[in-house]
Amino acid sequence: MNATEKLAAVRSQFPVTKRMVYLDSAFQTPLSTNVRTALEEFYAEGHETAGPKSVWLRRVERTREQVARFLNAAPNEIAFTKNTSEGLNIAANAVPLTAGDNVVLIEGDHPNNAYAWLNLKRKGVEVRFARLADTEVATAATFASYIDERTRVVTLSHVTFHAGQVHELGSIGRLCKERGIYFVVDAMQSVGVVPVDVKALGISVLAAGTHKGLLVPQGLGILYVQDGLTELQPAYLAMSSMARPPADYIARPDDMETRHDACRFEFGNVNLPDLHALSAAIELIESVGVPEIQRHVLALGDRLIGRLDRLGVELVGPRERGQRSHIYVLALPVQKWADHFARNQVRVSPERGGIRISFGMFNTVDDVDRLADVIRDGLKEETSNAMAHVD
Known part of the structure; x- marks a missing residue:
């Protein structure tokens, strides 16, 4: 065909x-027919068998593998969230920022990315906005004059929601790597429509919801966290975040080490219906x-x-x-x-x-x-x- x-x-x-x-x-x-079918099959299982959760969780891991391949990542670099905004807020609170550090964004980019970082102003973090016209595409040069020795993060959307620019992430990623800066990307408008290779683009953290290019109803997000960035720590903890979750379900105050993979940012139960749908959606996307x-x-x-x-x-x-x-x-x-x-x-x-x-x-x-x-x-x-x- x-x-x-x-x-x-x-x-x-x-x-x-x-x-x-x-x-x-x-x-x-x-909603596509095959995504609807995946949702209906999930609900039928819950309705008819009271929920085979162990089977569902195995499928979650299979979906994690699909997402990882989709982004050229490893499965241990993928976590599931509620949406893009949650993923960006996870990143903003995970990066080890101190008073006097600064973050650089694009002025007029999606406000939910801006608010995630502006919220850190109460901790003394400076937020800088690079100016960019609606007809311009961001490159490394866009950010260079805003970066100094206290810049810790550069963050922007891959594709803008309000004018449609596809920003040149490759050069920005190289600049961030050269300067030791975290590169955080909002891929809400690109993933599923524009090829996204997190390794080639030098992305540290990527957040996206699944209800646009990934064809899944609202309520599910994906979070990529580059392997090895163990200094990025979750602001919230759950048993699922821990390196050694207690088998007896009794919290251990003397053992607070978190997981080393991206799942340290997953809190409790994930969106099981939408994860079944996401697996079907990726299959449909990859058929083309x-x-x-x-x-x-x-x-x-x-x-x-x-x-x-x-x-x-x-x-x-x-x-x-x-x-x-x-x-x-x-x-x-x-x-x-x-x-x-x-x-x-x-x-x-x-x-x-x-x-x-x-x-x-x-x-x-x-x-x-x-x-x-x-x-x-x-x-x-x-x-x-x-x-x-x-x-």
Whole structure:
């Protein structure tokens, strides 16, 4: 089966495509049939057998292995969380920061990353914001002038939610390694759509939720912590965090050593239903391949930009292929256009610069053309209303 046939087969997994033009994967992806089936099978087991927890936990470890391969990590470098924000807060509280140390972020990046680090200002940690235009992509040069001998962390999103830039993580990772700085990445908008190789990119900690490119309902996150960073310690402890959890379930105050792997950041029970779903979702994604998914959404972006140019509609973010992926923000006033798209069964999101269009692997050129037709009709309606007002 070639790539086109694989993508067509994937589309059939998303019944939502028969009801609307779904262009909102940067908000959340719709449920695929195979993910729904995995969830139903999990609940059926719990319903019919009262929950074979030992079997479920073995499957969790299998899913951990799948995630590790997906990111080019080792299973012992993967922990499961609730969402991206929890993962970023785990990182912010795990890095050994002291008063006078500083952290560098991108101004205007996702606020949940900023708040995780701004919360440390009460401990005397300085937070610096590098400026970057919506059409620019961050590189090592973006951060270089903000870094000094007290910089301990550089952190940013791989792909921005509000303009769609795909930042150049490779050069930033090399800079951090040269300077002995932790490199913390929010991969919420990239994982599952853009290839992510944590080793090649020099990432220390990566956090992501699974309800966008990884196709799983909200409530599950993944956390990568580079092996060997044992100085990163959890702010909260549970029995599952300990190197030697007591077999008799009696806490040992004289044995507080935590695990050396990423599981020291897992607290108690994990989201078992979503982890079953994640295993099925990764299988679906890998049936096409992330590089092929990226090529597909880029081609849709090429077509979208061409149609927008003919309509005279501008983009907020970058146009160059190497700087964008699946997220495109159209410079259309939200107040006027959000309702227009909804009336025409086109699912999009309002964003700070206009209307955000975001592709998934299930989208097609027909979706782009339908979107363009809806925009054209809206522009005609605007012109007609303006002329009527003049009259």
